[in-house]
Amino acid sequence: MSTACVLVGAMLLDAALGEPRWLWQRLPHPAVLMGRMIGMADARFNTGEMRRLKGVLVVVGLVLGALLLGKVIGLFGWLPELLLAAILLAQRSLVDHVRAVGDGLRLSLGDGRRMVSRIVSRDTAAMDQSAVARSAIESGAENLSDGVIAPAFWFLIGGLPGLLVYKxxxxxxxxxxxxxxTYLKFGWAAARLDDVLNWVPARLTAILIAVSHAGLSQWRDIRADAGLHRSPNAGWPEAAMARALGISLAGPRAYDGKMQSFPFVNPQGRKTLSAEDVDAACTALWRSWALTLAAAVVLALF
Incomplete structure (x- = not known):
């Protein structure tokens, strides 16, 4: 079975089942296992001198281990590859988490803050309704790239080894x-390689969001807005989502009690947001996913 066919099956399985809680209450999720390995490496090697070199060597080891594991699992045929790819794609889980923020906001501002705190790292205690909705939408756009499009892209490029390396x-x-x-030196290699691996998927995600809405007529504006973001990649899906929904994203926010003044993406867009905007973002996530699925089907056929 071709890689594209396996990807189609994995996308459909993820969309249907998401993250079965009963399964991950009994078994560790592959991402959790990856996190444990990285945590052990952090505790063991992020000390003393030559931390940047140690960080580079840790990343090299992780990449080589992922490549080897992917090759070994591939020896057992397409079914294990499909199941693992479905587990490592996160479309259903992503939409569920973002939608929960909108549902929380309908109950109360406090419920909205509580739900958004599960998916963002910024301070949420003093957020108003618009800030809660904006944070959820930003997280949805960025994680569409990191959690869905990039894994699918690297699976198509490198099969299961490529997907595992990316993850x-x-x-x-x-x-x-x-x-x-603590991590400026030790985490340098991980951060830079992640930027490289996400360079194409982030821009591809922006294209998918744009095409599934108003087309590419606003691409010049999306590109300009993406350049305002502090990340070389995250700004692209956020800029496309902001234009698709006619809203402003990013802007000032607080981390660890300190307010930071980031520029707005699509500053002319509407800044008063609500649960309905979160719902619209979830619809946009599914429309972009559907366009990705259609592209994978075409590749599988031809």
């Missing part, structure tokens, strides 16, 4: 790829 690097970036005193 372990992305997990490492989320754990140690910070510009803090």
């Amino acid at each position: 372990v690097v992305n997990t490492a970036d989320s754990m140690i790829g910070y510009r803090s005193e």
Whole structure:
């Protein structure tokens, strides 16, 4: 069975089942296992001198281990590949988490804050309704790229080994790829390699969001808005989502009690947001997923 056919099956299985709680209450999720390995490496090697070199060697080891594991699993045929790919794609889970924020906002601002705190790292205690909705939509757009399009892209490019390499690097970036005193050197390699691996998928995600809505007529504006973002990649899906929904994203937010003044993406867009905008973002996530699925079907056929 071709890689594209396996991807189609994995996307449909993920969309149908998402993350079965009963399963992951009994078994560790593959992403959790990756996190444990990275955590052990952090505790063991992120000390003393030559932390950047140690971080590079850890990332090299993770990449080589992921490549080897992918090759070994591939020896057992397409079914294990399909099941693991479905587990490592996160469309259903992503939409469920984003939609929960909108549902929470309908109950109360406090419920909205509580739900959004599960998917963002910024301070949520003082958020108003618009900030809660904006945070959920930003998270949805960024994670569409990181959790769905990028894994699918690297699966098509490199099969299961390519998917596992991407996921372990992305997990490492989320754990140690910070510009803090602790991780500035040790997490440098993980952060830079994650930027490289997400360069194409982030822009591809922006294209998918744009095409599934108003087309590419606003592409010049999307590209300009993406350049306002502090991340070389995250700004692309956020800019496309902002234009698709006619809203402003990003902007000032607080981390660890300190307000940081980031520019708005699509600053002319509407800034007063609500649960309905979160629902619209979830619809946009599914429309982009459907376009990706259609492209995978075409590749599988031809």
